[in-house]
Amino acid sequence: MRMKQESRAAAPRRKGWTIAAIGTAAVVVVAGGVGIATAPPWENQAQEPATSSPAAAPRPATSASEAPEPTPRPTPTPIRTAPAEDYSVGLTPTNEAFGVNPDTAAAVTVTGATLEAVELVPRAGGTPVAGELSDDGTAWTATERLAFNTEYVLSYAARDSAGQDRSGTSTFSTVEPANEADAAMFPLDGSTVGTGQPLEFTFSEPVVDRDAVEGAITVTSSSGQPGAFYWLTDTTVRYRPETFWAPNSTITVDVDLFGVDYGNGMIGNFDRTMTVQTHNTRLAVVDNATKTMEVYLDGKLDRTFPVTLGTDEWPSTEGYMVVMEHYESTRFRAESIGLEPGDPAYYPPTVVNHASRLSNGGAFVHEALPAAQVALGNVNVSHGCIGMSPEGAEYFYNTFGPGDVVQILNTDYGPMYVWDGFGDWNVPWTEWVNQP
Incomplete structure (x- = not known):
């Protein structure tokens, strides 16, 4: 890890050693302890005795073999001191880290020192990230989240146990837009819907770690109904209780996806709390045996209308359906159901x-x-739709909205698939909660 050059308050040392004269020996202080060395070379040079008399006659030259052996010096008693505590720094994220999850709590920790100042700022400028220093001054931790796609500069200053000033700087970058994952929920926050409306979550990136994503979404209801998730695709999951939502209840959804890894390095980018209300119970029961629609409001029969359903070639599906949207007027095209000009049913x-x-x-x-x-x-003539009189269709349009339930009986054609609209209620609960 590359760090900024540390500043030191002490005077420069000779080759990293500190030397102090002790009698005729010197103490050499090295990192981690104290040892004894012989006197510096310049102290071993022969010295002439000081005198006011003329200089003494030169000594006769002798060969090296004739030089007298020096008198041995006594070995000093070592000075014992406790070794200085090692100084080290830990950084989160590490220096020059790339693609850092913005949910990471940036931190600086020191050993053998105390922190005196820490600053974490975007390199491009802006407000420093708030942080908190530990009581013993050895750790600083950010208390604010980081931003996506941002390069940060982390600077610190500390003083070690020897009273020396230490400092350093590191940089790191958070997740770029290509790895930023979004999500959306239907129905929208603040909506009022029918009791049959499942919650649908759509993700901008494929979800590999489904457990992590499910764990980040908490659904509660004022009715106390537990529920479960069911995945339609890698980008779509539904949530519903075992039976329809209780009428006039509040559903609260806490989405804590910020920093959640969907898998493949795709990171969730938001937290949000949303609420959805249900209104009273509205159920339309369409029976192919009688060619009628019976409308029940809060469990009581309100109206009955004659209907026509799909033909044998284009049968209406059985089971539960949920109103998705409606139009006062719209245009139907045969091409939307796969028919081309010339087809008998076109x-x-x-x-x-x-x-x-x-x-x-x-x-x-x-x-x-x-x-x-x-x-x-009397007879079925549609391509799978439920046809009504002008009065009946207008009544249904004004009474039923998104989330309200339609149940179709006795067409002898299988139930609507869970993915073809909101066919969720046609999936048995045991299958729903035990999805592979």
């Missing part, structure tokens, strides 16, 4: 009134075309 673009969508595949509750009015209550 029809030209047709405007229909009071249309409420039940499936992605094109099933609606809507006003039957004038030519089909005589079929209501």
Whole structure:
């Protein structure tokens, strides 16, 4: 890890040694302890005795073999002191780290010193990130989250146990936009929906770690109903209770996805709390055996209407459906259900009134075309939709909205798939909670 050159208050040392004269020996202080060395070379030079008399006659030259052996010096007693505590620094994230999760708590820790100042700022400028120093002064930890796609500079100053000043600087960068993952929920925050509305979460990136994502989403309801997740794809998951939501209840969704790794390094980018309200119970039971729709409000029969359903070639699916959206007027095109001109069942673009969508595949509750009015209550003539009289379609349009439930009986055709609209309630609960 590259660190900024440390500053030292003490005077420069000769080759890293500190020498102090002790009698005729010297103490050499090295990192981690104290030892004894012989006197410096200049102290071993022969010295002439000081005198006021003329200089003494030169000594006769002698060969090296004739030089007398020096008198041995006594070995001093070593000076024993406690070794200085080692100084070290720990950094989170490490210097020059790249793609750091912004949920990481930036930190500086020191050993053998105390921190005197720490600053964490975006390199491009801006407000420093707030942090907190530990009581003993050996650790600083950021108390604010980092931002995505930002390079930070972390600087610190400390004083070690020997009273020397230490300092350093490091840099790191957080997750870039290519690895930033978003998510959205339907229904929208603040919505009021029917009791059959599942919660749907859509992610901008494939979710590999489903447990991590599910663990970051907490759903509670005023009715106390527990629920479970069911994955439709790697980017879509639904949540519902075992039975329909209780009427007039509040559903609270706490999404804590900031910093959650979806897998493959894709990091969630937000936290949010959202609420959804349910209104009273609204159920429309469509029975192919009687060609009628019975409308129940809060469990009581309110209205009955004649209907026409899908033909044998284009049967209506059985089971539960949930109103997805509706249009006062819209245009139906045969191409949307795979028909081309020349097909026996093809029809030209047709405007229909009071249309409420039940499936992605094109099933609606809507006003039957004038030519089909005589079929209501008698025979099936649609391509899988539920056709009604002008009065019945307008009533349904004004009474039922997103999340309200339609149940279709006795068509002898399988239930709508969970992914074809909101067919969630056709999945048995044991299967829902034990999805592979």
